[in-house]
Amino acid sequence: MRTLHRFHGGVHPPEHKHESSELPSSRAPLPQRLVLPLQQHIGAKAKALVQADDKVLKGEVLARAEGTLSAAIHAPTSGSVLSVELHAVPHPSGLPDLCITIAPDGADRWADHAPLDYRAMPKEELLMRLRNGGIVGLGGATFPTHVKLTSSPVQTLVLNGAECEPWITTDDLLMRERATEIVQGIEILRYLVNPAETLIGIEDNKPQAIAAVQQACANTGIEVVAVPTLYPTGGEKQLVKILTGKEVPSGGRPFNIGVACSNVATAYAVHRLVNHGEPMISRMVTVTGNVKTPQNLEVLLGTPIAELVRFAGGALPGSDGYIIGGPMMGLHVNDDQLSTVKGTNCIIVKSPQMFPPPPPALPCIRCTRCAQACPADLQPQELYWFANSKDFGKAQEYNLFDCIECGACAYVCPSHIPLVQYYRFAKSEIWAREKEKNAADAARIRHEFRLERIERDKREKAEKLAQKEKTAMFAAPAATATSASADAAPAQANSEDAAQAMITAAIERARQQAALVKPKNTENLTPQQQAEIAEIEARRAHIREIAHHETEPPKE
Numbered sequence: 001m002r003t004l005h006r007f008h009g010g011v012h013p014p015e016h017k018h019e020s021s022e023l024p025s026s027r028a029p030l031p032q033r034l035v036l037p038l039q040q041h042i043g044a045k046a047k048a049l050v051q052a053d054d055k056v057l058k059g060e061v062l063a064r065a066e067g068t069l070s071a072a073i074h075a076p077t078s079g080s081v082l083s084v085e086l087h088a089v090p091h092p093s094g095l096p097d098l099c100i101t102i103a104p105d106g107a108d109r110w111a112d113h114a115p116l117d118y119r120a121m122p123k124e125e126l127l128m129r130l131r132n133g134g135i136v137g138l139g140g141a142t143f144p145t146h147v148k149l150t151s152s153p154v155q156t157l158v159l160n161g162a163e164c165e166p167w168i169t170t171d172d173l174l175m176r177e178r179a180t181e182i183v184q185g186i187e188i189l190r191y192l193v194n195p196a197e198t199l200i201g202i203e204d205n206k207p208q209a210i211a212a213v214q215q216a217c218a219n220t221g222i223e224v225v226a227v228p229t230l231y232p233t234g235g236e237k238q239l240v241k242i243l244t245g246k247e248v249p250s251g252g253r254p255f256n257i258g259v260a261c262s263n264v265a266t267a268y269a270v271h272r273l274v275n276h277g278e279p280m281i282s283r284m285v286t287v288t289g290n291v292k293t294p295q296n297l298e299v300l301l302g303t304p305i306a307e308l309v310r311f312a313g314g315a316l317p318g319s320d321g322y323i324i325g326g327p328m329m330g331l332h333v334n335d336d337q338l339s340t341v342k343g344t345n346c347i348i349v350k351s352p353q354m355f356p357p358p359p360p361a362l363p364c365i366r367c368t369r370c371a372q373a374c375p376a377d378l379q380p381q382e383l384y385w386f387a388n389s390k391d392f393g394k395a396q397e398y399n400l401f402d403c404i405e406c407g408a409c410a411y412v413c414p415s416h417i418p419l420v421q422y423y424r425f426a427k428s429e430i431w432a433r434e435k436e437k438n439a440a441d442a443a444r445i446r447h448e449f450r451l452e453r454i455e456r457d458k459r460e461k462a463e464k465l466a467q468k469e470k471t472a473m474f475a476a477p478a479a480t481a482t483s484a485s486a487d488a489a490p491a492q493a494n495s496e497d498a499a500q501a502m503i504t505a506a507i508e509r510a511r512q513q514a515a516l517v518k519p520k521n522t523e524n525l526t527p528q529q530q531a532e533i534a535e536i537e538a539r540r541a542h543i544r545e546i547a548h549h550e551t552e553p554p555k556e
């Protein structure tokens, strides 16, 4: 029997799992419109390959992965591309993003696709197939799967079936109904990383899922481990700690300690891609809360929330919005036209009775309950203090980026402080400043490169001119060479010296001219060049000022 370990903190919010886990899952109907954001994963946005009026087949690539940390987007059904334009997307920023909208033709006709003989292909090629098949982590983080599996060596492969967030039951239903296919997907992951051991962690509040997966894993060498129900056991680092006793270092990832971690739903998606040739075009979504028939639906990506709620019998009276995801980490929205994306595991229809508005926040009383609950072993009250006072440097010192935004601290806070919002604000500010700094650095490098090129061009021109003059000087004596006398040789030597002196002088002139276009002397630049330099200097000054503020002690 495996020894289980404990992570720091954790909470026990009401589970609300049974509401949606009693019915078998069903397939959501084809909607009238599918809206597919190009950014459905962590990393670079996919690049659109289609335009309005294009006809597409089911499974066809709509947008290709850009770079290593990216994933492709595919057509969930056959139809026509209506537009490639900005559209509202389910993102905390509330900003619109580029989306491909498809009008289904109802035929649901597949593009050519076929299973892969994965054991016969190099692992690099199989990883590339995962990237081009749009496979990302379906546990919520949407990290491209091929990147997670690239690191080596892997001692332990961990499959995450914990599903600790209240109300969400997608992984539970998937494990109960499709355990064999999940295990087939796990075998592909094992082939890729060749781990010494493979563990599936499932919270012990899902006995049917545990039994189904245990049966599917018989004689495979995969170990199914029932772990105690405690939020947030499904956090990657927390599950790794429970199963292996190993701590993922601050700022690190499980692969830093020889562990590869993947969600059970991701393993299922890998199976569909490799054994059936089907890219990621759908996923299981829990539709629950203040809705007539809570249940789990197999949903085409791009389907609007409104269609799912309608299929689940419609919202009950008193509904006042939606949570995308669970109540601890989810996104509260009012727009029912937002679409299902790869990371959407749950839609909760809200009502004030189910989710009463939080009482007004009171001052922090330094009770440290948040620190006791924090699974990342942070000091949430200090992070709150630094974020509130915009002391972002200190927040980073206190490992802000180890915060998994699980909400356990806010859940126990007697002052009802929306702590996670402060952490998200601080993180976004730090990212924005880094982006600004990178942009300023890139502009500076571009400008200096340009000056360098101007200098080089001038130098080359001067050298060419001098060479030309030298050739001309030798050409003139050559015309009278027939009457060469005994003192001709010294004369030619003098000519060469003179020519060399001319070259040296020309190079020196070029150097002096180049000095005139150095950044500090802008007199010879055009007004536009001078404006560019002034802008760069201003940005530098701004960044220096920011850095200065970040190193100041927190304000009392």
Ligand code: SF4
Pocket (backbone or CB within 6 Å): 363, 364, 365, 366, 367, 368, 369, 370, 371, 380, 381, 384, 409, 412, 413, 414, 415, 416, 417
């Ligand atoms: S739980 Fe709330 S009141 Fe208590 S220390 Fe943390 S932030 Fe302050």
Ligand code: SF4
Pocket (backbone or CB within 6 Å): 370, 373, 374, 375, 376, 377, 378, 379, 380, 383, 402, 403, 404, 405, 406, 407, 408, 409, 410, 419, 420, 423
């Ligand atoms: S949200 Fe962050 S600080 Fe709060 S308990 Fe979770 S990991 Fe800790």
